[in-house]
Amino acid sequence: MARRARSVTVAALGGPLAAGSVFVLILVALLAVMSRADWPVTFGAADWAVLRFTVWQAVLSALCSVVFAIPVARALARRQFVGRTFLVTLLGAPFILPVIVAVLGILAVFGRAGWVSELLGLFGLPPLSIYGLEGVVLAHVFFNMPLATRLILQGWQAIPSEQYRLAGQLGLPPRTVFQTLEWPMLRQVVPGAAALVFVICLTSFAVALTLGGGPRATTIELAIYQAFRFDFDLGRAAILSLVQLVVAGTAAVLALWILPPLVLQSGLDRPLQRWDARGAPCRVLDAIWIGLAALFLLLPLSAVILSGLIGLFDMPISVWTAAWTSLWVGMLSTGLLILWALPVAAWLGQTKRGGAEAITLLGLAASPLMIGTGWFIMIYPFASPQAFAMPVTAVVNALVALPFAVRILVPGMRQSFTDYSRLNQALGLRGWPLWRIVLLPRIRARLGFAAGLTAAMSVGDLGVVTLFADPDVATLPLQMYRLMGSYRTDAAAGAALLLLVLALGMFWICDYWGRYAET
Amino acid sequence: MKYLMTTAAMLSASAAWAETPVLTVYTYDSFVSDWGPGPAVEAAFEATCDCDLQFVAAGDGAALLARIKLEGARSDADVLLGIDTNLVAAAKETGLFAPHSVTADYTLPIEWNDDTFAPYDWGYFAFVHNADMDAPANFRDLAASDLKIAIQDPRSSTPGLGLLMWVKAAYGDDAAGLWADLSDNVLTVTKGWSESYGLFLEGEADMVLSYTTSPAYHLIAEEDASKAAAAFDEGHYMQVEVAGKLAATDQPELADAFLSFMVTDAFQSIIPTTNWMYPAVTPASGLPDGFETLITPEKALLLSPEDAAAARDEALAEWRDALAQ
Known part of the structure; x- marks a missing residue:
């Protein structure tokens, strides 16, 4: 009995503790901001309009991203082709680009003076205009569809290949295979992916503003920015942050609550073969989806690369030192994230309540400006905030990446526990040996992906907490914005390319480490 | 003995370091970047003041004022440089700034007679x-x-x-x-x-x-x-960018010296081709070639x-x- 109790405590205590620390980090920041606020705070009709737009664009973006991601993930799951690994790695790319770089890349393709418009011009057609809700959704799909694809792809890969073999032996038609094997998986994976994208889009503001075409495309995050920066109305900033947290929290709980109970089957990790998808129409359809997704991703990315190549030799030396700093921040954040995410994922993998995962999503829904300001207020009376620049940046980066990591890890963790819990108990495996022998090898691919995503996100992050920034220690994205802010567009484009290479490189190393285990 | 000497040397070194007064200037991000005015201004002022001029960058003009408000009277800042006239009223309302004593023949197209903030470019x-x-x-x-x-x-x-x-x-x-x-x-x-x-x-x-x-x-x-x-x-x-002295500064003389230095040729001649604005006092050497083409x-x-x-x-x-x- 005692033995069992101890093995339970690690996950049952460490998990809630790690997940709870997210809550505490945000709550402390919020309370600190509130402590300096002037009350009462106004929340008027204009704010309601902003809230409506924010939620609406996030819902649309999440739906479009996921709906587009399902056929792409399905095609990627059942086809092998040259460049598949490359494409799957590239799926991490849009997500980590600084907003302004990605937006300019998208506009180089879909803008008024973009490639598509030029093509239309050849046929005497008017140029494309994407400014408005459609532009916002387009950009959000560009950012998040790849992520959703990766998450859903993992769901597909979690279906044991033995089941497809069985389906093939029984000669089941594709429709039946979909109903019995794929649909239950989708019901399990899609709501979580959609919730994640929804929360990401909820806090977006530079994208919404730039492509939204004007003040009608205002999100709550802009109102928070305005309250902190221009009005210094901390009460209003706190209330708006709270509204954002409540909306994101509600959405997350709803999405994760409807996850159906799991009926997992275990397999022998054989390579996947699909007997049901051998027909020519199936192949053509898959090729079209993969081609469309590749074009949608590759065209804007090539625009970023092309403009960056010109500026690569124009970059001042400080860009390279900034790249070094970013590399450090990325590694620090990734290490921290792994220590944070593993216990949380192990805990969530053992509970039946999917709703608990919603706590981690709050880290993404909290305005970085709010967290930064809150912790600045907390630290300032005792020490120079600049001394905490690195730890705070790493913590906040890990906090933002945690929901991604958890969403990626939990399904694998849950499956490992379901499959091996009896064997573990019979063998008395617990603590470190349990992790080393059973859990880590089985979630290695997912851990690699999660770590890669965190590393890339931290490298691409614009020092979430510019309040803490030391002017001599700039990160690469910050340096890029500085170049851009002083007319040095070419050099900034070069820095953006370097950023892309660095972030993708770190992503690739981690992801490769994870997937290397599969073969 | 060796240790003692080392310790003594370290102590005297830090004492010498402590004697060099530090002037902390909060400014916006692009001012301190390598291609902004910051590095040249720092070198030019340190050549005259026997002090250590340290810039702290905090986003843009609005973020700068928010930072000062956040830190209040305990702020390390001695001088705030980089807000424009649209934010001056909000800055004065904080009561955190002290009057300046800068006088200069400004070449602004308007009269300047604010007693708290002095312009450095426009x-x-x-x-x-x-x-x-x-x-x-x-x-x-x-x-x-x-x-x-x-x-x-x-x-x-x-x-x-x-x-x-x-x-x-x-x-x-x-x-x-x-x-x-x-x-x-x-x-x-x-x-x-x-x-x-x-x-x-x-x-x-x-x-x-x-x-x-x-x-x-x-x-x-x-x-x-x-x-x-x-x-x-x-x-x-117009956008007129200004600087002011914090009332709670621990270096009031140095802050005044910096604000006076700000309107001299040494500072003003750096502005046009680093900040890409007009200097508040046109230096004796005039504006750089190319500025005459502007409207x-x-x-x-x-x-x-x-x-x-x-x-x-x-x-x-x-x-x-x-x-x-």
């Missing part, structure tokens, strides 16, 4: 376009044309707020009507200056809200004469800090209502 807002385009001569022409402009959001950007004040100063009660006419010309509104200028350079927008001095950068640094600023006959709104507006518009602060909320509501249609 510029005119203007719409920048490609030189081969026929630019409109005023806001009404612009509204009647089918040109597309990229502007900045006044809720997140200082130039964006500047445009709001420009329209208010030029059109007063008609401002709302003008914004309604302009709304179909606004391609988009961006978070900050960099985003809209990027859109313009990519060819997305025909014109972008920037400064009359923007073409000087392309001309001088890139030898590219293809950009021009449109002269509007309503006059151009000089007939009329300079500027609301006083108090008027700007009073007009802001109403102007913001007019702007939002007109563009949200």
Whole structure:
């Protein structure tokens, strides 16, 4: 009995503790901001309009991203082709680009003076205009569809290949295979992916503003920015942050609550073969989806690369030192994230309540400006905030990446526990040996992906907490914005390319480490 | 014995270091970057003051003031450099700033007699376009044309707020009507200056809200004469960037010395080709070659800090209502 109790405590205590620390980090920041606020705070009709737009664009973006991601993930799951690994790695790319770089890349393709418009011009057609809700959704799909694809792809890969073999032996038609094997998986994976994208889009503001075409495309995050920066109305900033947290929290709980109970089957990790998808129409359809997704991703990315190549030799030396700093921040954040995410994922993998995962999503829904300001207020009376620049940046980066990591890890963790819990108990495996022998090898691919995503996100992050920034220690994205802010567009484009290479490189190393285990 | 000597040496070294007074200047990000005025200003001032000048960068002008408010009287800042007149009223309201003693023959197109903040550079807002385009001569022409402009959001950007004040100063009660006419010309509104200028350079927008001095950068640094600023006959709104001394500074003499240094040639001659603005006092050597090609507006518009602060909320509501249609 005692033995069992101890093995339970690690996950049952460490998990809630790690997940709870997210809550505490945000709550402390919020309370600190509130402590300096002037009350009462106004929340008027204009704010309601902003809230409506924010939620609406996030819902649309999440739906479009996921709906587009399902056929792409399905095609990627059942086809092998040259460049598949490359494409799957590239799926991490849009997500980590600084907003302004990605937006300019998208506009180089879909803008008024973009490639598509030029093509239309050849046929005497008017140029494309994407400014408005459609532009916002387009950009959000560009950012998040790849992520959703990766998450859903993992769901597909979690279906044991033995089941497809069985389906093939029984000669089941594709429709039946979909109903019995794929649909239950989708019901399990899609709501979580959609919730994640929804929360990401909820806090977006530079994208919404730039492509939204004007003040009608205002999100709550802009109102928070305005309250902190221009009005210094901390009460209003706190209330708006709270509204954002409540909306994101509600959405997350709803999405994760409807996850159906799991009926997992275990397999022998054989390579996947699909007997049901051998027909020519199936192949053509898959090729079209993969081609469309590749074009949608590759065209804007090539625009970023092309403009960056010109500026690569124009970059001042400080860009390279900034790249070094970013590399450090990325590694620090990734290490921290792994220590944070593993216990949380192990805990969530053992509970039946999917709703608990919603706590981690709050880290993404909290305005970085709010967290930064809150912790600045907390630290300032005792020490120079600049001394905490690195730890705070790493913590906040890990906090933002945690929901991604958890969403990626939990399904694998849950499956490992379901499959091996009896064997573990019979063998008395617990603590470190349990992790080393059973859990880590089985979630290695997912851990690699999660770590890669965190590393890339931290490298691409614009020092979430510019309040803490030391002017001599700039990160690469910050340096890029500085170049851009002083007319040095070419050099900034070069820095953006370097950023892309660095972030993708770190992503690739981690992801490769994870997937290397599969073969 | 060895240890003792080392310790003694270290102690005296740190004592010598402690004797060098440190002046902390809070400023915006692009001021301290390698290609901004910061490094040259630091070297020039340290050559005169026997002190250590340290810049602390905090985002843009608005973020800068928010930071000072956050830190309150305990702030390490001795001098705040880099807010514009639209934020001066809010800065004074904090009571955190002390009067300055700077006097200079400012070459600003307007009178300057603020006792708390002293100007160090200025510029005119203007719409920048490609030189081969026929630019409109005023806001009404612009509204009647089918040109597309990229502007900045006044809720997140200082130039964006500047445009709001420009329209208010030029059109007063008609401002709302003008914004309604302009709304179909606004391609988009961006978070900050960099985003809209990027859109313009990519060819997305025909014109972008920037400064009359923007073409000087392309001309001088890139030898590219293809950009021009449109002269509007309503006059151009000014941005005057200022600095002030914190009341709670522990280096009041040094802060005063820095503010006085700020209006001398040594500081002012650095400004034009690093900050790409006009110096507040034209140095004896004059403006760099290329600046003579820039347009000089007939009329300079500027609301006083108090008027700007009073007009802001109403102007913001007019702007939002007109563009949200």
